[in-house]
Amino acid sequence: MTTSSITASATVMQDNPVYLLGGSQTDFSRNWHREGSNIFGMFKEVLNDAVDSVGIEPEQIEVGHVGNFVAELFAGQGLLGGFFGHVYPELASLPTSRHEAACASGSMAALAAMSDIQAGHYGLACVVGVELMRNVPGQTGAEYLGAATWNGLEAQGSDFPWPYMFDLLAQEYDQRYGMNFDSLKLIAKNNFDNAKRNPLSQSRAWHFTDDHYTDNEELNPTIEGCIRKMDCGQITDGAACVFLANKKTAQEYADKNGLSLADIPRIKGWGHRSAPLLFAEKMRLSKDHQLVFPHARQMVEDTLARAGFDSVDQIGGLETHDCFTITEYMAIDHWGITKPGESWKAVEEGRINMDGDFPINPSGGLIGVGHPVGATGVRMMLDSFKQVTSQAGDMQIPGVDNMATFNVGGSATTCASFIIGH
Secondary structure (H helix, E strand, C coil): CCHHHHHHHHHHHHHCCCEEEEEEECCCCCCCCCCCCCHHHHHHHHHHHHHHHHCCCHHHCCEEEEECCCHHHHCCCCCHHHHHHHHCHHHCCCCEEEECECECHHHHHHHHHHHHHHCCCCCEEEEEEEECCCCCCHHHHHHHHHHHCCCCCCCCCCCCHHHHHHHHHHHHHHHHCCCCCHHHHHHHHHHHHHHCCCCCCCCCCCCCCHHHHCCCCCCCCEEECCEEHHHECCECCEEEEEEEECHHHHHHHHHHCCCCHHHCCEEEEEEEEECCCCHHHHHHHHCCCCCCCHHHHHHHHHHHHHHCCCCHHHCCEEEECCCEHHHHHHHHHHCCCCCCCCHHHHHHCCCCCCCCCCCECCCCHHHHCCECHHHHHHHHHHHHHHHHCCCCHHHCCCCCCEEEEEEEECCCCEEEEEEEEC
16 A cells, blocks of 8 residues: 555544444353354354443444354355344344455454444444354364365365464574574463463463473474474354444443543554465565565554554554464564564563563463454454453553554465554
8 A cells, every 4th residue: 555545544543433342252162062052152142242241232233244264164154144133133134244364354344344434334333253163073174274275276285284384484484584493382382371361261271281382292293394283273163242333422332331432442553465375475475575474564564554653662462363373473573573583582582471561462362262263353352452441350461552453364365453542
């Protein structure tokens, strides 16, 4: 995008703000199929709980957006926007749509809802991210998730397509910059440790020893290449829901609840960039660049510029995509926390820990919380809302004013980000 278009977009964010009223998340440790439920049951529960916890009436919702990747494969179900009217009769004629960008599907739904509000079409939008994934054997699930590679051209002959693909990213980092792979183990440990504080995380009751964060083939076996078990984000069932509002609706909500408008956080900046589907083509395009994914860095710069921020230092923390530890490693230098190829410094110095100067994934991230693909981007927004409103409980970053999200689809084919703050 041109500088003028980013400047114009930043002006829109200031003059026509989009507020975040709150939302809800299911417990990501649950197996809904084992409970005898299904994807609709998950959708219904999270929407019911969000409406109740935020304190709105269903009929106030003017538009619905759903983030989901592959419900047709896991659940045999499409057209998920039609669920709204089955949860609340008042929503039987609600305009709805569904959005897909692999693991960034939830962020695409949120971007569409934000655009709806800024265009003046609606005053209150509901965004639901949902994915049912634990109802099939692990190998089948891995094959389904491989739909976000280029079918027939990538990850051929691998048992687990995504560990294979992100091993390629780790190898690329090693070839370009050199890296100590032990820093990936520290990223895994930080996320699992953080997740123990999260009452909705999948792994909060899991027990690990120090030996799990080593090259111990029994406790931390190799999956593909240098990718080991503890490097892998944990797929799970789950849903998350948030409500986005225009200024008029947010002011009415504030008045009703004894708040000031300044108490309600807003989307201060956003970014969205995509790249060619093939990982090899991404690497060809970036071979002369300092960073592995130049389009991801462009997204970061877009996000900061729209928020009116000069640097990443104005953000108090980051909820980032860690489908694998190397993905979080990539996020660190692409967000400018370190120089290109030097993410290990921030990891080994403890900067990304809860007591560091730039906490990453206080929730536990995809590794610790769990990764129901279509819900992840929405969950990140909700956790960021909790942080900036001091509702994060044991996960709270002290004094945080602005949080960012970084949601990735495929091999960073789609990148999306939000900055949420007051």
